[in-house]
Amino acid sequence: MYLTELSQTSYEDLIIDLYTDIGTKNESEGNNMKKLVCMVLAAMMLLSGVAFAEGKLSIQGSTSVTPLMEKLVAAFPDKSVECEVQGTGSSAGIKAAIEGTADLGMSSRNLKEAELAELTPVIIAMDGIAVVVNPENPVKSLTKEQVSQVFKGEIVNWKDLGGEDAPIVLISREAGSGTRDAFEELMELTTEKDGKKLSLVDFAYPIVASGNGEVKQNVATKKGAIGYLSLGSVDDTLVAAKIDDVEATPENIKNNTYAIARPFIVVTKGAPRADVQALIDFILGAEGQQIVADNHYITMG
Numbered sequence: 001m002y003l004t005e006l007s008q009t010s011y012e013d014l015i016i017d018l019y020t021d022i023g024t025k026n027e028s029e030g031n032n033m034k035k036l037v038c039m040v041l042a043a044m045m046l047l048s049g050v051a052f053a054e055g056k057l058s059i060q061g062s063t064s065v066t067p068l069m070e071k072l073v074a075a076f077p078d079k080s081v082e083c084e085v086q087g088t089g090s091s092a093g094i095k096a097a098i099e100g101t102a103d104l105g106m107s108s109r110n111l112k113e114a115e116l117a118e119l120t121p122v123i124i125a126m127d128g129i130a131v132v133v134n135p136e137n138p139v140k141s142l143t144k145e146q147v148s149q150v151f152k153g154e155i156v157n158w159k160d161l162g163g164e165d166a167p168i169v170l171i172s173r174e175a176g177s178g179t180r181d182a183f184e185e186l187m188e189l190t191t192e193k194d195g196k197k198l199s200l201v202d203f204a205y206p207i208v209a210s211g212n213g214e215v216k217q218n219v220a221t222k223k224g225a226i227g228y229l230s231l232g233s234v235d236d237t238l239v240a241a242k243i244d245d246v247e248a249t250p251e252n253i254k255n256n257t258y259a260i261a262r263p264f265i266v267v268t269k270g271a272p273r274a275d276v277q278a279l280i281d282f283i284l285g286a287e288g289q290q291i292v293a294d295n296h297y298i299t300m301g
Helices: 008-022 027-053 066-075 090-099 144-152 178-186 212-221 250-254 274-284 286-294
Strands: 056-061 082-087 104-107 120-133 169-173 190-193 196-199 207-209 225-230 261-268
Touching: 056 066, 056 090, 056 274, 066 082, 066 274, 066 286, 090 104, 090 178, 090 261, 104 274, 120 178, 120 212, 120 250, 120 274, 120 286, 144 169, 169 178, 169 212, 178 225, 178 261, 207 212, 212 225, 261 274, 274 286
Parallel strands: 056 082, 056 104, 169 207, 169 225
Antiparallel strands: 104 261, 120 225, 120 261, 190 196
8 A cells, every 4th residue: 555545544553553563572672663663654644644735725815816716726637636715815815825824825916025035926817907886877987097086085976077966985895905905006095104004095984895796796786886896807787987998808908008907826935836836837828828818817828
């Protein structure tokens, strides 16, 4: 039996059998042999534990990357590798990769300098961030400056944007969201005080949504709502507003005419294991990138 085929129960049975055999020897020789057997079996179990771990991948991070990653791992041809995908947020996924509790982290924002010092990032796709409104809202085109003013709380009524006389209901993401970090950076919605970066959106008192799903639900059910989310998550319950008269489409992100875009990144700590590297290679290959394109994200080709 190969080491990697032994279960914990198999090890225990093996130890009992060896101890029984050793019991036929004299006491002194038997004690020495028992010590040697214990040391060898302990080493075998440690080595086997590593081999067992390679059959399962823990993938954690961005809730924007999660739906795409779930489709990618479902199509991954090596079915001997079990992939568990969890949408925990970009910052949480990066932390998990650093701490070793995830084999692969997912991020929808660029890594910070301190994170880059510990992790190796790979861009697997590009994504636009859509500014979304309720389908019943007549305002379906905004300038980048107007969006910034809305999320700072400087414009609070739709009539000032050519719409109805109704309050604007802001929907934002939670702290630690890669979508939020990228959106605030691209729209210049942060400031610094005492050396700390502060979000200007917080001062506008938005409804905070945990994940793209909550953003969609809030905007779809509130006529005066405006929010932002991954372009790949937009469906017919929402309208992606034009920004500076440019539609949020993969084509316009590729040709750099749509301004609000960010990378989808996976990260590993150090050189990835063979099974992790195989998954990354699949994602960046022809089949993986076709899945990226089929889900309305921008390929790396």
